[in-house]
Amino acid sequence: MSTIELDWFKSSYSGGGGGNCVEVAIDPAAVHIRDSKDTTTGELAVSHDAFTAFTAFAREPR
DSSP, rough: OOOOOOOOETTOOOSSSSSSEEEEEEEESSSEEEESSOTTTEEEEOOHHHHHHHHHHHSSSS
């Protein structure tokens, strides 16, 4: 288990009214993602390449 303290942040698109939102933290090895409403439920860690591919896909118009 890592002892690195992560610096979590929410998207600038997140509003203050609740709803579905995630927080992200970036370290040299991975991008960490967690539920901003319940930060105790754990996190998902993915590679930088995987996160870049996901955000590119999410930006594509539908």
